[in-house]
Amino acid sequence: MGDLDYLKWIDLNASKRKPLFSEFQSYTKSSIKTQLEDYTTFCLAICIESDPKPFEDFLNNIYDVFEGEKIALVWPQCKIDKNRLDLLIGLKKGSDEINSCLIIEAKVEDPLTEKQLQKYTGKGRCEYLALTKYTEDEVEVKNWTKSTWQELANFINLGKYSSKLWNEFLSSMASNGIVSDLSGVPNMEISNFSELINTAKTIMDSALTHYYDDNTKRNLEPLGFYYYKGKSAHRQHIWNNQLKRCNRFTIACDDGKDNESWYLFGLFPWEDLHGNESWFVGAVIERKPEKNPSLLKQKLSKAGFENEGWKLFDPRDSAGTTFGKHLVAMKGKNIDEFKDKTISDVVEFIKQVIDEVGKAPHVKSGKNIVYD
Numbered sequence: 001m002g003d004l005d006y007l008k009w010i011d012l013n014a015s016k017r018k019p020l021f022s023e024f025q026s027y028t029k030s031s032i033k034t035q036l037e038d039y040t041t042f043c044l045a046i047c048i049e050s051d052p053k054p055f056e057d058f059l060n061n062i063y064d065v066f067e068g069e070k071i072a073l074v075w076p077q078c079k080i081d082k083n084r085l086d087l088l089i090g091l092k093k094g095s096d097e098i099n100s101c102l103i104i105e106a107k108v109e110d111p112l113t114e115k116q117l118q119k120y121t122g123k124g125r126c127e128y129l130a131l132t133k134y135t136e137d138e139v140e141v142k143n144w145t146k147s148t149w150q151e152l153a154n155f156i157n158l159g160k161y162s163s164k165l166w167n168e169f170l171s172s173m174a175s176n177g178i179v180s181d182l183s184g185v186p187n188m189e190i191s192n193f194s195e196l197i198n199t200a201k202t203i204m205d206s207a208l209t210h211y212y213d214d215n216t217k218r219n220l221e222p223l224g225f226y227y228y229k230g231k232s233a234h235r236q237h238i239w240n241n242q243l244k245r246c247n248r249f250t251i252a253c254d255d256g257k258d259n260e261s262w263y264l265f266g267l268f269p270w271e272d273l274h275g276n277e278s279w280f281v282g283a284v285i286e287r288k289p290e291k292n293p294s295l296l297k298q299k300l301s302k303a304g305f306e307n308e309g310w311k312l313f314d315p316r317d318s319a320g321t322t323f324g325k326h327l328v329a330m331k332g333k334n335i336d337e338f339k340d341k342t343i344s345d346v347v348e349f350i351k352q353v354i355d356e357v358g359k360a361p362h363v364k365s366g367k368n369i370v371y372d
Helices: 006-016 020-027 035-050 053-062 114-120 149-159 164-175 193-211 214-223 231-246 293-303 343-356
Strands: 070-080 083-092 100-106 126-132 144-148 249-254 261-271 277-287 327-334
Touching: 006 083, 006 100, 035 053, 035 070, 035 083, 035 100, 035 164, 053 070, 053 149, 083 114, 100 114, 114 126, 126 149, 144 149, 149 164, 149 193, 149 343, 193 214, 193 231, 193 249, 193 261, 193 343, 214 343, 231 249, 231 261, 261 327, 261 343, 277 293, 277 343, 293 327
Parallel strands: 100 126, 126 144
Antiparallel strands: 070 083, 083 100, 249 261, 261 277, 277 327
16 A cells, blocks of 8 residues: 555545445445455444444544544445555544544454555554454554454443444344354353353353453563463363363463462352352462462462452362362352343453453562462
């Protein structure tokens, strides 16, 4: 794209834009290969034009520069020179003139490539956003921000917007396998095993996406938290190790070196000292019994963990619980507390606990206290 100034192009051509449904008609003639991708992009465009506020709020959430910006132009399948942009968004702030823009590259199944993003990067006051089905950690291009359709869906669900059109769009993406539906009730009843598994999968896929988010990883990895080479390998560990060996759905994060202590984030059965068992959501800190968990408990107590909602355990207190003598600390809620809420609320609680561990009192002198 070189030195193309998108704002100049918008100024010259905005009046030529066809109504969205006329553009949508031309989409039906697109190739079979990208049909779902084009359909999803057009649906997004129609939602934005009909009710821009949810998407404006989403942009404000991921970009500092979009504070106060209003959407003034929505142009899908916009052809400029030899390139066809998936979605061109014109923005204004405090006037009727479009003074900045957002270029969106949308992907569903096709991979994101650096070469493609680089050729779309132009000149002028524009931002660039790649919306993908999968987290594309390996693709890094200057000026481009990456997000996923799932993150957009999560944001819309959490915002509890009243727009029927946006809600229909999310349902459509869920039915096409682009996102997981987080609007349902979190049912973890053992009597309905298939629903329990589906609920757990939806929750953990979203929690894992947050754990592998660039910002989260950049914060936690230097503190000693272990990351696999990719999210899919960690997902396999949840299902092939944590579930089969320990009967829980948790992201296990050991210290990556001595393998003496672990954080567990997710869903786990909890049996208290009275024999009452139920599913809990949140986090657990474990340590090998031979590695002095009592000392770790003292360190956590001194750091102020109990003031942050964590319950601390001595080995003699935890021996009869689900985690046995490995248990040092737990922060969680009974899944029944979410019965009048949604799966999205469960995911958000797990994400909050994950984010906590990169801050005080979990971090002391630049290193996570659990992994000292």
